Amino acid sequence: MEITFLGTGTSQGVPVIGCHCNVCRSVDFRDKRLRVSVHLRVQGKSIIIDSGPDFRQQVLRERIDHLDALVFTHEHKDHTAGMDDIRAYNFRQQQDMPVYAEQRVLSQLRREYEYIFAEKKYPGVPQVNTIPILSDTNSFSVEGVEFQPIRALHYKLPVLGFRVGNFTYLTDANYLSPESLELMRGSEVIVLNALRHEKHISHFTLQEAVDILTDLAPRRGYLTHISHQLGRHREVETELPDFVRLAYDGLKITL
Template identity: 65%
Template sequence: MLVTFLGTGTSQGVPVIACECEVCRSLDFRDKRLRVSVHLQIGDTSLIIDSGPDFRQQVLRERIKTLDALLFTHEHKDHTAGMDDIRSYNFRLKKDMPIYGRDTVIEQLKREFNYIFSDFKYPGVPRVEINVIENKPFNVQGIEVIPVEVLHYRLPVFGFRIGDFTYITDANFIAEEELQKIRGSKVIVLNALQKEDHISHFTLAQAVALLEELQPEKGFLTHISHKLGLHAEVEKELPPFIRLGYDGLKFEV
């Protein structure tokens, strides 16, 4: 599996509009963060988790010519807003795009993109194949995907485990029974918004503590805000097996 971070930023991205902090003014490319998303190339199968507002820019940057399915963690706009741009894959691949999400996600997509789901479709709108998922394993192109339910304050959000790779974003609580699904993963990606306490996201210290408990071979942090600090400085504070993700980072699992 080849993993590519399409985006590692929080809902506003980094830099934040009109912000003059040292992170937003940084010239380090690792401090430039689009909205959070990840691409998985598993053999011949191409999957993306979440299509935020920067989806078009991200897939163009990484030259992703084929997309077999789009998985959604939850219904917030910074994870769904770019779905309209799957139309290019419809045209190129000549097929509907399979999308996977829990019922609340699908309902939000129907409201947000009502023209896609209407009975009378305007020519050229995106075409999708809806797959409603629950908190149990499902299959995408012959690949088993295990949902991991976490809480984003009070909102249930799905992380996903595929083989030895687990991806979790927008979480601040994971029940023990869900942690059991994660244990044994070689690589775990976890959100770490900032250093200060937050109502709906793990802090840096909380994310590091959880990764130290789970002990993957490698841990990466994502969904990072400008409040976390400069990439180069924060990395110095981390245990050797944990790194900050950054846009465009690729690694194999």
């Protein structure tokens, strides 16, 4: 499996519009963070989890010429706003795009992208095949690849992370139940969100994420959904345990 971090930033991205802090002014490419998304090449399939506002830029940068499926963690705009750009894959592949999400998320997509789901469609709109994720405990197949959902809370909003083989990816969360933690345990690589140092209403802090990773003890842990408030990449990494790193846009890992 090859995992590519398409984006590792929070909802505003980094740099933030109008901000002149030392992170937003950094010349380190690792401090330039697009909205959070990840690409998996697994079992011969190309799958993306979340298509935020920077989706087009991300897939062009990584030269992702083929996409077999799109999977959503939840319905917030920084995770769904790029869905219109799957049109290019429709045209290239001559087929509808399978889109996997919980029923609540699919309902939100139908409201926000009414033109995609209209009875009489304008020529050239994205073509999708929506597939509901019906359980937050039972695994499901994404084009033949087994996904194990991991339930979490993003403040009071239920969101999903996913375990695919020995890789677990979870973003936009500030609570994991003991049952969810056990589903993650044994993963070789775990990715968690770590927004900033200070407590936040809907995201793990750096220390909270590190504590979870320390308990679960994967061989490698990566942090994502990072805001400019966390600090500069090179400085934050000096504070981390050896097995935990900050993810950055374009980072590729293999399992």
